[in-house]
Amino acid sequence: MMMANHRGHIxxxxxxxxENNSAHRTREIDWNRLIVRRGQPFAISVQCSPESGFGQTQLALVLHLGKRDEVVIKVEKGDRTKDGWWFRQEGAHGKVQLTVHSPADAIIGHYRLNVLATTTDGHVLEKNDKAQFHLLYNPWCRDDAVYIPDEKLLQEYIMNENGIIYVGTSDYIGSRHWHFGQFEENVMDICFEILDNSNEALRNSQKDIKQRxxxxxxxxxxxxxxxxxxxxGVLVGRWQEPYTDGVSPSKWTTSVPILQKWSNGGARPVKYGQCWVYAAVACTVLRCLGIPTRHITNFASAHDTDGNLSVDFLLNEKMESLDSRGRSDSSWNFHCWVESWMKREDLPQGNDGWQVLDPTPQELSDGQFCCGPCPVAAIKEGNLTVKYDAPFIFAEVNADIIHWIVRRDGSRQKIRVSQDSIGLNISTKSVFGNSREDVTSHYKYPEGSKKEREVYEKAGRRGRDSSSDRAKPGKLQMSIKHAKPVFGSDFDVVVELKNDGGVEANARLTLLAMVGTYNGLNRKEFERETKNVSVQAHKVHKxxxxxxxxxxxxxxxxxxxxNVMALLEAQGENEVDMVTAKIPFSLPEVLIEVPSKVAVHQTVTGSISFTNPLPVPLKRGVFTVExxxxxxxxxxxxxxDIGPGQKVRLDLTFTPARSGVRNLMVDFDSDRLQDVKGAATIIVGNHYLALN
Structure with a gap:
């Protein structure tokens, strides 16, 4: 309630x-502030003085945007006759109801609403300037550019605060729970604070606001x-230890403290993020503003720095990585971005729908570290001239992997070309629960299909069936086999050599084990073996x-x-072959035992437990529950200490403060084992009867 002078007209x-927030699906953000979505009317009431004589006075509305009133909008009175803001007035004495209509392409932001009492000739008798509201995008409005007609999708991509992020490798897909928290306290305000701190806003605030x-x-x-x-911006990236002056990227489980820390620190960046954290924070902000958004993981993701649609790995004769440029191509085990749903009125027909937005800083785009939005449909069809950054994203899901050996004399030998190992199992959380949805077919046609070759030619590449693009296969066929090892155990990696030829084959085999990182960088060798092998004709040697x-x-x-790499050099011939394997470890889980259905404001009891899988004690063990x-x-x-094989158990007591589907998450850290996770989904009802 905003009170004016009691002697005045208003x-x-x-x-x-x-009432309005409930109708506009924003009550989860705040009950006590007006938060509405564009293209949908909202009602306000004005109490007028009985003696004000409203036969001679009228109400008028004026909107102000920006800290310095960069944008001022007069709300037209009467029936809708043109695009723009307008309102209808019901009643002329005492309590007057105003129904305010915003256009479906209104500027989102924090509005100040001036209610004016005027004479019929426009003279202002009184102004009430204390009313404020926030306006968001409206994916429920048919005329809004972010409109989605499917309520299931809107419940997931706008209203769901909990998500699942997929990590690991294409062969061993893991998952971690994430709390986006787009409706948590102050998050909406921080989202607008982020917009206000952009280079565009700081350079020309009025121009920036008008484009929102x-x-x-x-x-x-x-x-x-x-x-x-x-x-x-919000997050500083760091891709290797130490993280002692900040938070390890793997430690985060929610976007909320990241956003709060950035805001409370006066827009100082938060340490540290990696791709899944960047994407998760972007998902929070975009959902909060009203843009349907989902978190995407691309397994075996290419980072093509020179735009040639191939990822080139240069190795010396010792299989050590060479990077003379200081900045090389890479293949990430997984890479995360988001997709946001919107019309592309700036592009030709056929480019509406899901758009790739990638906030991880990789390459400059028009002078700044951003990527997208780029239509997923354009990537699939090889339309690389559309805005924004289509060639880079196309390479992320389609590039070839080429390994080269650089000889001592500087000559290069192509030893392995892989045309189907990039852009695998592209994944997002299903709208039907916590299962994984594979969206690879949205980005590319089936590997090796005629349509895929057509897309490559359209994208400016020659067909992939050119034999000159392939390294010649040797007499020995090589493969690597392994189980998924448990972290803390010794395990075997088996290299199989198959001789399909009619005579014995002799070769030198080098096996190399290196520390693996998800982005393929900062590899450290810790095991190497070299031996001569002989394989009988039509036999397999291990x-x-x-x-x-x-x-x-x-x-x-x-x-x-x-990572394990095997290099095979045929004796007496200039034949070289190489295979690699990325081997993730299985980690233990923190087990959480709590009721699956509980009631708000009622005490809940449960427990968490953890068993040390290592052959050594764990020191300085810490559980974080949130x-x-x-x-x-x-x-x-x-x-x-927690001894080898020892199980520890903690009692857990808490009182839910909010109803809905909630995630309880636990993280365990110690000296030798970090970021061990556990999660439980709990349905919190308003009272016990609601659970029956």
């Missing part, structure tokens, strides 16, 4: 926040502002590399993965 303006009607523009700003490269915990544990990264609407972040430090 005694009170009631924004009817609860456009989700293409705002999506691009968010892509740039989630990373802090070159602006006042070589075993034993990988020991005591060796890999000293080097393994926080991604708990190793869950939005369930429990505030709680840290429990263990007394003493």
């Amino acid at each position: 005694l009170d303006v009631d924004l009817r926040c609860r 009607w456009d989700p293409v523009y705002v999506g691009r700003i968010i892509s740039a502002m989630v990373n802090s490269n070159g602006d006042r 070589e075993v590399l034993r990988v020991h915990y005591e060796k890999y544990s000293k080097h393994v990264s926080d991604h708990h993965m190793i 869950g939005a609407g369930l429990v505030s972040p709680t840290v429990v430090k263990m007394n003493g």
